[in-house]
Amino acid sequence: MSFGELIRECREKEGLPLRKVAAFIDIDPSTLSKIERGERSAHKELIPALAEILKISEHDLTLCLLSDTVVDSILYENNSSEILKVAEEKIKYFKSKSFEQSKIKFE
Numbered sequence: 001m002s003f004g005e006l007i008r009e010c011r012e013k014e015g016l017p018l019r020k021v022a023a024f025i026d027i028d029p030s031t032l033s034k035i036e037r038g039e040r041s042a043h044k045e046l047i048p049a050l051a052e053i054l055k056i057s058e059h060d061l062t063l064c065l066l067s068d069t070v071v072d073s074i075l076y077e078n079n080s081s082e083i084l085k086v087a088e089e090k091i092k093y094f095k096s097k098s099f100e101q102s103k104i105k106f107e
Contacts, residue, residue, distance in 0.1 A: 003065045008036040010054040025049040041068070
């Protein structure tokens with residue numbers, strides 16, 4: 001399920017009109033409608049307010065939003081699974097590199 005589909009499903013489950021959710025998260029209703037239809041991507045800054053009004057965890061919303069970003073980047077590549085594996089290794093490398101650098105003591 002895409003981020004927009006998740007937002008729409010949660011909004012409808014809570015019985016909230018689009019305009020009310022849009023007002024709560026401080027965006028135009030047409031923008032929220034485009035996000036729900038997948039015609040526009042959402043900003044990560046919207047997640048705390050969306051989580052509050054839609055009664056869904058920020059963690060789940062963040063996972064859905066960021067995974068959409070990854071999917072959009074590699075969806076039509078022939079080797080998308082391989083790309084994901086390499087990206088995962090790079091993430092581990094960069095995180096360990098950052099950890100190692102944080103242990104350096106400056107005099």
